[in-house]
Amino acid sequence: MPMLHPTSPRHNHPLAQPPVVRADGLRCPLGVAAVDGVLRGGIARARIHEIYAANPDDASGAAGFAALLATRMVGKEEGRGKPLIWLRERRKLHSHGIIQAKGLAELCGAMPHDCLFVLADDTKALLRAGLDALRCDGFGAVVIEAEGRVTELDLTTSRRFALAAEQSGVTLLLLRIGTEPGPSAAETRWAAASAPSRAWPANAPGAATFDLTLLRQRSGPSGMSWRLEWDRDRGIFHEAALSGAVVSLSGDGSAADYHGAETEPITRQAA
């Protein structure tokens, strides 16, 4: 099995390939042509997508991006959206905060109204409950929030998740905080962080904006960075106006020197 590591040889320059933007049932476009082109149409359904917090204190940004991807996944276009299930560890509530339904609705806009939130006592129970949820085809998306180095979440577990996701057709968004990427069966791997937003009138913080790096994509180009702004009212992403359409040079670019907690945020803009 080809295992892409951040330091593994890269593909050709991403822009060398013609972007194909096509929204079929299997892929869920983000709304930005450049990103969807690299992703060959969008985020694949029924797969694992790992979202790493670029820094440990970017947990809320990464969680927000995961929530938005989940919103795109569960969708409201097909009438009533399928519910979302979000699994967390109970002992992380104190350090990470409690999910606010109102905040979630204000961030995502169209949220399936019957979200389920699971609080597991330990990592093992969390992963087991996550696997059970993933095998249940009633959900639109499953979000598992795992913090720190989780030894139980090895390649075997990851493969098991991938098989379950393929069988049930449910997408797993695996939110990883404060850890380095390891081998996994994920389709894509992202580093996400909050980014400065376009100021609202009177210097107020504006719409949610993210710095994203595609760390890895199974059989596809990776290493690109974007700054995306979420347009809640239309339910899609835009490229953030401040930064312009910036695609970082991958080569030895930002994704390669990802060392986790201590380094600078990996989603630097290419000059």
Add this chain to the structure above:
Amino acid sequence: MLYAKSGNALRLTSGDAQAVRAGLCAGMSLADARARFPHLIAVEQDSAADSGWLARLGQDCLGYTPQVTLLPPDAIGMDITGSAHLFGGELAMVDMVLDRFNDMGMTTRAACGITPEAAAALARYADWPMGDEAAAIRGLPLDALGLDDAARRGLQRAGLTSVGAVASRPMAAIAARFGMAAVDAIERLTGLERAPMTAIKPPAPLHFTRRFAEPVTHQSAIARSLLALLQDAACVLEKRGQGGRRFRLTLLRSDGARHRLDIATSAPTRDPALVLRLFDERIATLADPLDPGFGYDQMQLAIGAVEGLVSVQATFVGEEGAQDGGEQAIAELIDRLSTRLGPDCIQRLAPQDSHIPEQAQLALPASTNPAPLRWPAPPIGEPPLRPLFLFDPPQRIEVIAEVPDGPPHRFRWRRGLHEVRLYEGPERIAGEWWRRRGGEQAAKAGLTRDYYRIEDMRGRRFWLFRHGLYAEKPDPRWYLHGLFA
């Protein structure tokens, strides 16, 4: 009007208020009534339906007291000794029961009495509420005694027109002339004698037991027996058109120890495989696993709560029923996770009517709250005003503000320094003074919070507040309350 066959004639048995006003009464023959009112609507009395309805009402009354007696054809007795205070006393309870029955569209009379017979007689012949119960009983007409025609006529002929008049005579003379039945009736009305009551039984939970000739120790044998028990239960439940919500398995060990396992489901079910899987989950969560020791010699399965469950035809995959299949899969997952992790660990979030951010939502167990709860749609064109994550309790931070009452300029949280780039605020949220003792006085009303939405230089968005205005507190503290995406 209702009529029934009595002797060889069809006679009226009861009628509505309009019929009574028109002069029709029970006992009149149907032919006479038809002659007077050709348009009379008469229906044959269905005694079986009446008694069935009375039994259902009796079951309904079990909510008020466990001692409910049916007094056919048209009365229900409730022994409210010791339960009246739960409903605010006798008067309030009678009103409550009357309201309930009136809501069902029934004409009801009620009264409280010292014995069931006294209560029944007062309900039929006296006006509720009566001030003095003993006086009201003495004033009841002779009909209240419920004697046969000969005895009633005999008492009337003797010049006795009320219960009180009869009761004041020597009982020996009454017994000699009108029989012991009359004496018993008097004594039951006045509380000198109590007749036993036959209380109706609350619907019994279902019990299934399996005894073993030899104690069983092997896991697979236990699992097989449990499956057999569940299949028995499923047969009975299917016949009744019901499904169980709570199941309890008791394993009796040969040395006298007993192990209890309880599971609950969010929707009624009678699927043996599903319940067996939940029991497996339950066993897996036990801190010390089941120790069969020298073996179990008996297994009992009790189904504590049952609800109606209609049989449904299984649909083909891919039809419209597929969506329901997803919902059912979710319900099963909720049951499984509730059994494994505990019902509080799988939650839905419900809005609460409070301005205080940490009290604005309530996490409810999903297993008992299946209905989706609506959150208001966010206003168009506004950035998020409430954070995605909320800290409870809020986290203390050090803030430098340019002016004391102004927005923060930079702050320190978790040993990191954050420079404020953009801010919005304050959003002022006053304390809930109406919930505090003495809250109407300014000093005790609780501190006001000034909330700011903050974005720092790196783009992270925070929700901070200053706890207290400078007018309320000399040196108000700052807290970080939430994180935006």
